[in-house]
Amino acid sequence: MEMKAKVYVTLKKGVLDPQGKAVMGALKSMDFGEVSDVRVGKFMELELEGGSKDEEEKRLKEMCERLLANTVIENYRIEIE
Amino acid sequence: MKFGIIVFPGSNCDHDCYHVVKHVFGQKAEYIWHKDTGLKGFDCLILPGGFSYGDYLRTGAIARFSPVMNEVVSFADKGGLVLGICNGFQVLTEAGLLPGVLMRNRDLKFICKETSVRVENNRTAFTSSYRQGEPVRIPIAHADGNYYADPDTVKALEDNGRVVFRYSTPSGEATPEANPNGSVNNIAGITNSAGNVLGMMPHPERAAESELGSTDGRGVFESIIHAFSGCCEGHDHHGHGQKTHG
Numbered sequence: 001m002e003m004k005a006k007v008y009v010t011l012k013k014g015v016l017d018p019q020g021k022a023v024m025g026a027l028k029s030m031d032f033g034e035v036s037d038v039r040v041g042k043f044m045e046l047e048l049e050g051g052s053k054d055e056e057e058k059r060l061k062e063m064c065e066r067l068l069a070n071t072v073i074e075n076y077r078i079e080i081e
Numbered sequence: 082m083k084f085g086i087i088v089f090p091g092s093n094c095d096h097d098c099y100h101v102v103k104h105v106f107g108q109k110a111e112y113i114w115h116k117d118t119g120l121k122g123f124d125c126l127i128l129p130g131g132f133s134y135g136d137y138l139r140t141g142a143i144a145r146f147s148p149v150m151n152e153v154v155s156f157a158d159k160g161g162l163v164l165g166i167c168n169g170f171q172v173l174t175e176a177g178l179l180p181g182v183l184m185r186n187r188d189l190k191f192i193c194k195e196t197s198v199r200v201e202n203n204r205t206a207f208t209s210s211y212r213q214g215e216p217v218r219i220p221i222a223h224a225d226g227n228y229y230a231d232p233d234t235v236k237a238l239e240d241n242g243r244v245v246f247r248y249s250t251p252s253g254e255a256t257p258e259a260n261p262n263g264s265v266n267n268i269a270g271i272t273n274s275a276g277n278v279l280g281m282m283p284h285p286e287r288a289a290e291s292e293l294g295s296t297d298g299r300g301v302f303e304s305i306i307h308a309f310s311g312c313c314e315g316h317d318h319h320g321h322g323q324k325t326h327g
Contacts, residue, residue, distance in 0.1 A: 015229065016263070018189050067146070070139055070175070072182045073229060 003048045005060055006079040009069045010041035044068060053080055082309045083109040085123040087153065087169075089144045090115065094130035094166065097286045102127075105289050106302055115147035124309050125162040126153055128169025130222070130284060140183060140225045141171035150176055162206055162305055163278040167223055170270075170280030179273055179280045180238070181230030186223070187263025193222040195295065196261055198269045198283055199249040202242040205272055206308035207279040210300040216253035217297035219283035221261060221269075226282040228264035228271075238271055246270035246281055 011017050017039050024038040046063075050056040060078045069076040084102045088095045095112060103110040113120060120126075133144035144150070150172075157163045157178055165173040173179045186192060195218055200211040211217065230238070238244050246269040248262075249255045255267045262282075270281030285298030 015184075016187075018185055018187055018227075018263070022189055067138070067142060070142070070182055072180075072231070073184065 001050060001052070003050055003053070003056060004081040005046040005048060005056070006081070007044040007046065007060070007064060007068055008041060008077040008079075009044070009064075009074050010076075011039055012073055012075055015073045041074075056080065082124045082306055083111065083122055085111055085113045085120060085126045087113050087126060087128050087149055088115060089131065089133035089147060089168075089172075091133040091135055091144075092129050092131035092168070094168075094284065094286060097284075098127050098129045098166070101286045101289045101302060105299075106306060108306065113149060115144070115149045117149050118152055120149075120152045120156065123156070123161070125164065125305055126156055128153070128163070128165040128172050129286075130167030130169060133168055133172065136168075136225070139175070140168060141173075141175040144168075144172045145175040154178065157273070157278050160275065160277050162308065164207065164301070164305065165278070165280040166284055166286065167221075167226075167282055170282055171225065173278065173280045178278050179271060180234045181228055181271070183223075183225050183282070184227040184229050184263075185225050186227050186261070189224075191222075191224040192226075192261050193220070194261070195220045196269075196283060197249050197251045197253070197259065198246040199253045199255060200300075201244050201247050202272075204242070205245055205276050205279070205304070207272070207301055207304050208245055209307060210303040214253060216249055216251060217300065218251070218295045219285055219288045219298045220295075221283050222287075223262070223282055226262040226264065228262075228268040228282075230265065235265055235268075238268075239266065241274065243272050243274065243276075244268055244270075245272055245279060246283065 019040040020038040027035045064076040200215045203213045248267040250259045260267045285301040288295040288298030
């Protein structure tokens, strides 16, 4: 079965995001004063040829735990289409 | 004593490490390609600085799955000495041999400059040549050196003398101003709980000859050589168990 998966990797709460802070500073200087915080993360699209959706979800979880995210500082979210 | 220097695609301090070990300290040294397996006869493994796999995804994240890393892990598990410098430190954290993670520098810049670090623990195989609390000058060169771990992990590191180097002023004060990259508690180098794996962001191999401005990095190599000769004198120089590999 051909599937597409979307993986979102974001910094955990409480982990300082200097990149997000820099982007926020830029937005503020551009007169977007309503922005109170920015967190920069990663978005990955995977094309897969796998078994069932359940099975592939399990394997995607493993991919995230082992490589795609560093769970010391990052959370991940998986969407399968 | 024989050093093995791991070469990942994108390593760029491998030659510096080789030069220092071989030509400055007169020890045996050999490069180890990241696809090699079945390592034999090494007494210390060095993971050098650089940009392994272009730092793609996260620094060290892909190098950590190089075939040679299984060898590094089992070498370390048997008590072999492993030194990770800069990118090598990042690889060791990704591989789980050291806790925490090296994040983007606080000010988002690549920083290449001489820094002072204080020797926080000189009772390790990597620091016995230094005086306790001694400030030493060793350069840093990184964009991702901002050490982070959760508070429990940091406490465990601090309580057990596993913080080995801390960014400080030239006189040895670990002030916020002396912290170049935002590392928690000014941490510049840590060991694992057994004390046989050290990761450090500063480059001791770049401070091992007076022509380069500082010889303060020599102590790391001297300590390793001393630790080895101390534990293996009279033996066949295979004291760390790696003979059983493969």
